[in-house]
Amino acid sequence: MADSGAPDLVRCPVCLQELPTGRINSHLDCCLQRGDPTALQGSKRLRLSGQEEVKESGATTAFPLFSKPKTGVVDSACPSPPTRGRGAEKDDSQGLATGATTLPDKLDGKPLADKMRPCSLEDYVGQSKVLGEKTLLRTLLHAHEIPSIILWGPPGCGKTTLAHIIAKNSKKNGARFVTLSATSATTNDVREVIKQAQNELRLVKRKTILFVDEIHRFNKLQQDTFLPHVECGTVTLIGATTENPSFEVNSALLSRCRVIVLEKLSVEAMESILMRAIKSLGIRVLKQDVHSDSEDASSSHSEPAVYIEEKAISTLAHLCDGDARAGLNGLQLAVQARLATGKAPAGTKGSSSNEIFIREEHVKEGLQRSHILYDRAGEEHYNCISALHKSMRGSDENASLYWLGRMLEGGENPLYVARRLVRFASEDIGLADPLALNQAVAAYQGCHFIGMPECEVLLAQCVTYMARAPKSIEVYQAYSKVKECLKNHKGPLPSVPLHLRNAPTKLMKSLGYGKGYKYNPMYQEPVEQNYLPEELKGIKFF
Numbered sequence: 001m002a003d004s005g006a007p008d009l010v011r012c013p014v015c016l017q018e019l020p021t022g023r024i025n026s027h028l029d030c031c032l033q034r035g036d037p038t039a040l041q042g043s044k045r046l047r048l049s050g051q052e053e054v055k056e057s058g059a060t061t062a063f064p065l066f067s068k069p070k071t072g073v074v075d076s077a078c079p080s081p082p083t084r085g086r087g088a089e090k091d092d093s094q095g096l097a098t099g100a101t102t103l104p105d106k107l108d109g110k111p112l113a114d115k116m117r118p119c120s121l122e123d124y125v126g127q128s129k130v131l132g133e134k135t136l137l138r139t140l141l142h143a144h145e146i147p148s149i150i151l152w153g154p155p156g157c158g159k160t161t162l163a164h165i166i167a168k169n170s171k172k173n174g175a176r177f178v179t180l181s182a183t184s185a186t187t188n189d190v191r192e193v194i195k196q197a198q199n200e201l202r203l204v205k206r207k208t209i210l211f212v213d214e215i216h217r218f219n220k221l222q223q224d225t226f227l228p229h230v231e232c233g234t235v236t237l238i239g240a241t242t243e244n245p246s247f248e249v250n251s252a253l254l255s256r257c258r259v260i261v262l263e264k265l266s267v268e269a270m271e272s273i274l275m276r277a278i279k280s281l282g283i284r285v286l287k288q289d290v291h292s293d294s295e296d297a298s299s300s301h302s303e304p305a306v307y308i309e310e311k312a313i314s315t316l317a318h319l320c321d322g323d324a325r326a327g328l329n330g331l332q333l334a335v336q337a338r339l340a341t342g343k344a345p346a347g348t349k350g351s352s353s354n355e356i357f358i359r360e361e362h363v364k365e366g367l368q369r370s371h372i373l374y375d376r377a378g379e380e381h382y383n384c385i386s387a388l389h390k391s392m393r394g395s396d397e398n399a400s401l402y403w404l405g406r407m408l409e410g411g412e413n414p415l416y417v418a419r420r421l422v423r424f425a426s427e428d429i430g431l432a433d434p435l436a437l438n439q440a441v442a443a444y445q446g447c448h449f450i451g452m453p454e455c456e457v458l459l460a461q462c463v464t465y466m467a468r469a470p471k472s473i474e475v476y477q478a479y480s481k482v483k484e485c486l487k488n489h490k491g492p493l494p495s496v497p498l499h500l501r502n503a504p505t506k507l508m509k510s511l512g513y514g515k516g517y518k519y520n521p522m523y524q525e526p527v528e529q530n531y532l533p534e535e536l537k538g539i540k541f542f
């Protein structure tokens with residue numbers, strides 16, 4: 001596919017200069033040879049919004065996330081292949097431990113979750129369903145053959161991490177890795193990346209792996225932009241999404257990608273991820289929530305010994321709800337807060353200014369500040385409201401209240417819940433207890449007046465009322481039949497019978513409007529009168 005616009009100009013894949021096609025080969029020779037990172041920085045580098053461009057040329061670091069290692073952060077455990085042997089990649093914990101000497105140094109800079117991002121499958125925890133031995137993905141990885149894929153899973157379960165591991169794996173094939181975030185990239189950014197990929201393929205026969213984070217944020221049109229290029233193999237697409245791709249990803253694109261479903265990390269998986277971080281930070285684990293015996297802790301040097309209770313680790317692993325980023329960052333906050341304030345609490349046995357203890361409560365605080373349990377915009381939001389609706393319908397007041405709590409504590413908009421209750425009051429309770437509708441509308445208005453957190457009890461009351469109320473879908477069903485009847489009607493809709501029409505003018509009267517209408521209050525006996533169009537006479541919706 002020819003580049004539109006300037007057909008005689010081509011962009012050097014190394015330094016990104018635009019050059020006449022005829023000069024590109026000689027330019028490439030020297031550009032590749034130079035291999036000097038400053039040469040790259042000096043020239044105009046491609047910088048798309050939200051995009052990190054990765055260079056393969058020997059001189060630059062291959063991984064954006066792992067490049068520019070701060071002294072001793074774990075990045076150094078992720079060396080670009082040419083600089084270090086494979087053996088060095090094994091133990092990331094050494095990465096944090098070397099270089100940076102003090103704990104505060106190790107916690108400095110990037111979030112702990114980023115520093116701990118594993119760069120090999122050995123350190124990638126869990127997800128055995130898709131990555132275990134003999135799984136398709138594992139086999140493809142071994143063969144260094146990566147199809148276009150969509151990684152679908154909850155936040156912090158390792159989608160981005162897996163994409164990086166796959167990319168790293170593919171580098172053995174010489175592929176280049178580019179990332180875009182759909183939250184900030186525009187269609188033009190996408191075009192730019194694709195153009196670049198075409199050049200790479202044409203000029204240096206190098207494939208491009210394009211990682212698109214939050215791919216569901218691209219609209220269908222933007223997703224379409226990828227389509228032909230995924231199909232013809234110019235780019236291998238790795239998309240990540242927290243949303244169900246069957247709704248959120250263009251079906252044509254979806255059919256060209258394998259969907260890989262990642263799971264929420266288990267508590268055990270979380271514990272091992274946390275342990276790895278704790279180890280690399282040089283924090284010691286206290287077996288029970290007892291105080292240290294301080295034999296090796298009463299070290300003579302000024303660096304304090306930091307301990308974490310086993311209980312604190314397991315609490316953290318439970319509370320972060322399978323989100324490793326939340327877990328690691330919660331740990332980081334807890335440690336940092338303790339370093340700032342927590343020199344041995346008074347009365348602790350063996351307390352000295354040289355010991356710091358991280359306990360369950362510190363971890364809870366740390367997590368509260370870093371973790372949003374609930375995804376207001378996504379899957380969880382719909383799953384929980386559906387669970388609430390069904391629990392109320394099933395008159396299970398306990399379950400109903402639980403789902404309400406899950407949403408409100410997770411930061412759900414109370415009005416969203418209240419609106420659903422209004423609907424429920426009519427759809428599921430209806431005339432079995434018409435007061436339910438008043439309750440729901442009142443709850444909605446009350447929530448509107450007072451907001452969270454005060455309005456939570458209004459919703460709790462209303463939800464309980466709804467769960468306990470008798471149920472009737474009589475009206476709901478009848479109305480559905482009306483809609484059905486209208487939908488199935490063939491030909492023009494029957495006109496409103498004349499006798500039911502109002503006749504405000506003389507003309508209308510003379511046309512027969514209102515003629516023969518029996519005004520009910522004028523009659524002692526029940527009135528015989530047809531209120532439906534003639535052809536629907538006798539139809540029953542109830």
Ligand SMILES: Nc1ncnc2c1ncn2[C@@H]1O[C@H](COP(=O)(O)OP(=O)(O)OP(=O)(O)O)[C@@H](O)[C@H]1O
Nearest residue numbers: 113116117124125155156157158159160161324325
């Ligand atoms: N399976 C895993 N094994 C080890 N560490 C993990 C795993 N999953 C996540 N982590 C840790 O959590 C951090 C965040 O993970 P990652 O960015 O891969 O999550 P994600 O699924 O892409 O989340 P989001 O949808 O929020 O972008 C990583 O930097 C890594 O430290």
Ligand SMILES: [Zn+2]
Nearest residue numbers: 012014015031
């Ligand atoms: Zn160049």
